[in-house]
Amino acid sequence: TPAPAPSPPTLGFQSLPNSMTDAAVVPAGYVAHILGAWGTPLNSLAAEWKSDGTNTSTDQANATGMHHDGLHYFALNNSSSDGLLAINFEYIDQDALHPNGATLSAGKRPVEEVRKEINAHGTGVYRVRRSAGRWSIVKDDAHNRRFTSATVMDLAGPVAGSPYAVTPFSPTGRQTRGTNNNCGNGYTPWGTYLTCEENWAGYFRNSGTRSADQDRLGVGRSSTRYGWDTAAGDASEVDGEFARWNVTPSGASAAEDYRNEANTFGYVVEIDPYDPTTRAVKRTALGRFAHEGAWPGNVKAGQPVSFYSGDDSRFEYVYRFVSEALWDPADAAPSNRLATGAKYLDRGTLYVARFNDDGTGAWLALREDSVTRDGRTLGAIYGNLANIILNTRGAADALGATPMDRPEWTTVNPLNGEIYLTLTNNSQRTAAQLNAANPRANNVNGHIIRWAEDAGRDSFKWDIFVFGSDAGATAETNRSGLTALNQFASPDGMTFDSRGILWFQTDNGIDGGRSNAVAQSTNDQMLAVVPAAVKNAAGAQTGIDASNQALLRRFFVGPNECEVTGVTFTPDNTSVFINIQHPGNWPYDTDATLAAPSGVRVRPRSSTVVIQKADGGAIGV
Numbered sequence: 001t002p003a004p005a006p007s008p009p010t011l012g013f014q015s016l017p018n019s020m021t022d023a024a025v026v027p028a029g030y031v032a033h034i035l036g037a038w039g040t041p042l043n044s045l046a047a048e049w050k051s052d053g054t055n056t057s058t059d060q061a062n063a064t065g066m067h068h069d070g071l072h073y074f075a076l077n078n079s080s081s082d083g084l085l086a087i088n089f090e091y092i093d094q095d096a097l098h099p100n101g102a103t104l105s106a107g108k109r110p111v112e113e114v115r116k117e118i119n120a121h122g123t124g125v126y127r128v129r130r131s132a133g134r135w136s137i138v139k140d141d142a143h144n145r146r147f148t149s150a151t152v153m154d155l156a157g158p159v160a161g162s163p164y165a166v167t168p169f170s171p172t173g174r175q176t177r178g179t180n181n182n183c184g185n186g187y188t189p190w191g192t193y194l195t196c197e198e199n200w201a202g203y204f205r206n207s208g209t210r211s212a213d214q215d216r217l218g219v220g221r222s223s224t225r226y227g228w229d230t231a232a233g234d235a236s237e238v239d240g241e242f243a244r245w246n247v248t249p250s251g252a253s254a255a256e257d258y259r260n261e262a263n264t265f266g267y268v269v270e271i272d273p274y275d276p277t278t279r280a281v282k283r284t285a286l287g288r289f290a291h292e293g294a295w296p297g298n299v300k301a302g303q304p305v306s307f308y309s310g311d312d313s314r315f316e317y318v319y320r321f322v323s324e325a326l327w328d329p330a331d332a333a334p335s336n337r338l339a340t341g342a343k344y345l346d347r348g349t350l351y352v353a354r355f356n357d358d359g360t361g362a363w364l365a366l367r368e369d370s371v372t373r374d375g376r377t378l379g380a381i382y383g384n385l386a387n388i389i390l391n392t393r394g395a396a397d398a399l400g401a402t403p404m405d406r407p408e409w410t411t412v413n414p415l416n417g418e419i420y421l422t423l424t425n426n427s428q429r430t431a432a433q434l435n436a437a438n439p440r441a442n443n444v445n446g447h448i449i450r451w452a453e454d455a456g457r458d459s460f461k462w463d464i465f466v467f468g469s470d471a472g473a474t475a476e477t478n479r480s481g482l483t484a485l486n487q488f489a490s491p492d493g494m495t496f497d498s499r500g501i502l503w504f505q506t507d508n509g510i511d512g513g514r515s516n517a518v519a520q521s522t523n524d525q526m527l528a529v530v531p532a533a534v535k536n537a538a539g540a541q542t543g544i545d546a547s548n549q550a551l552l553r554r555f556f557v558g559p560n561e562c563e564v565t566g567v568t569f570t571p572d573n574t575s576v577f578i579n580i581q582h583p584g585n586w587p588y589d590t591d592a593t594l595a596a597p598s599g600v601r602v603r604p605r606s607s608t609v610v611i612q613k614a615d616g617g618a619i620g621v
């Protein structure tokens with residue numbers, strides 16, 4: 001007889017009130033400490049962080065990066081006190097990074113500043129250990145390493161080895177340098193980290209005629225995000241390290257033609273955190289777009305493995321990759337993790353979602369023989385699978401996918417396999433563009449949608465789990481009946497823990513001004529809810545509405561100007577790691593809940609915050 005289903009856990013903390021201070025806030029009985037703030041040395045090659053911005057590019061290459069985002073805890077020997085943190089450093093704040101912000105000289109960025117910026121981007125892996133209730137980085141541990149926007153990486157999947165990936169650096173098209181705008185993340189059932197390239201396109205420019213994919217993805221025309229390309233031609237430049245950000249087709253020799261560099265960005269990147277001798281691998285089969293994250297579906301022996309990934313731009317899509325290989329439970333502890341990654345992530349089918357208004361949905365395959373709405377095939381339009389991947393967005397258009405309100409993170413309920421997706425907001429959706437899955441015009445608050453796969457088929461059933469809103473909005477806007485104790489807007493980071501508690505975070509654009517009613521009431525936050533407990537009056541599973549909204553509780557509020565993003569738990573759920581990105585005047589102390597005294601300014605540092613119960617108990621219950 002099967003074991004009875006465990007009853008859902010009950011949240012054991014009181015929902016926090018709104019907060020707008022220069023400090024983090026946690027419920028009574030919890031503590032919150034800083035871990036690995038920007039510039040923390042990972043090894044002895046880095047000088048200690050300096051509060052005047054004078055650390056060098058070499059320091060930065062050997063220290064934690066900037067603008068922490070997705071992260072994942074990988075236990076060592078199943079320990080909840082000793083593990084590896086894999087973490088994304090999405091982008092930079094030039095004013096905080098340099099002593100006097102970004103500088104220009106005769107239209108050129110100084111090479112040392114550019115190298116420091118390149119080294120502040122990317123991903124990191126480092127050992128973290130808990131001692132006497134405090135987590136810290138184990139400096140000089142053999143696992144510690146950084147992947148920057150210059151680190152050599154392998155390409156795998158359909159684009160690898162194709163003419164589209166041939167660059168002066170890699171004439172075979174099988175390698176590239178760097179990853180950037182690593183936003184959301186994922187992990188795999190075989191023990192690797194997935195880091196996802198989101199808003200990378202603006203780091204490149206093409207001042208000639210942009211290709212269709214460059215146009216759709218937003219490759220720059222006359223300038224790049226931080227002007228790294230302007231340092232090209234400096235006497236110290238190595239292998240076009242600066243020139244390659246300018247992908248304008250060149251009449252110069254092949255050795256100086258960087259037109260294909262941008263074709264090697266926009267992917268999900270796999271990292272083996274446990275083996276520091278391995279390279280990162282860009283898994284191109286999962287598509288090329290503004291990847292937010294990449295989350296695995298629950299695995300079943302003998303079934304394909306699925307990964308879900310949002311494309312975060314207004315009116316973009318959500319994707320599913322399904323492996324050709326069938327899951328072998330022995331691969332949960334493989335001898336070679338990246339070979340296992342190749343088995344499941346390099347061959348398979350990429351699909352894009354269509355949400356029908358009747359609550360059903362369909363997965364549309366991006367294959368050469370897929371028939372488009374106008375009766376052609378993707379193969380006829382794009383020629384081959386590598387070019388379909390390069391043009392993922394265009395191929396999804398041709399198939400008739402549903403444009404969404406900015407797909408951010410995906411996560412999967414470990415108890416029943418349902419997939420959740422944050423749709424952060426879309427102020428540009430008009431009344432004429434509404435559909436059942438994106439039902440509010442001028443959607444400044446966002447919502448969370450979820451679906452259950454129809455087993456073995458390319459279809460699913462969906463519903464909306466919760467609508468963001470300010471508490472004072474009309475019922476038409478505040479469809480989930482939120483109050484001052486759980487109002488939120490712009491859901492973004494999200495994970496289920498192993499007990500079936502859903503945790504989600506907000507990125508409400510507060511650093512850009514408190515531009516909506518929620519942002520005028522509270523800083524960004526993390527909330528928790530147990531979906532298995534959310535039912536209607538008849539006892540049926542449902543979304544959040546006025547009758548059950550109290551089940552959604554605010555667990556954490558961040559300091560002024562920040563976004564709260566990235567969330568991962570130790571196996572025993574006694575520590576949760578989250579990231580504070582782009583704070584305004586924080587951290588002041590190693591205790592994340594202490595604010596700078598009035599009138600005191602600190603150089604802001606994005607940071608991981610570790611939250612524990614003061615008594616060491618399990619989080620949330």
Ligand code: FEO
Binds near residue numbers: 090183292408
């Ligand atoms: Fe980097 Fe979509 O958030």
Ligand code: CA
Binds near residue numbers: 184292492507565
């Ligand atoms: Ca995000």
Ligand code: CA
Binds near residue numbers: 408424
């Ligand atoms: Ca966001």
Ligand code: CA
Binds near residue numbers: 090507581
């Ligand atoms: Ca961000």
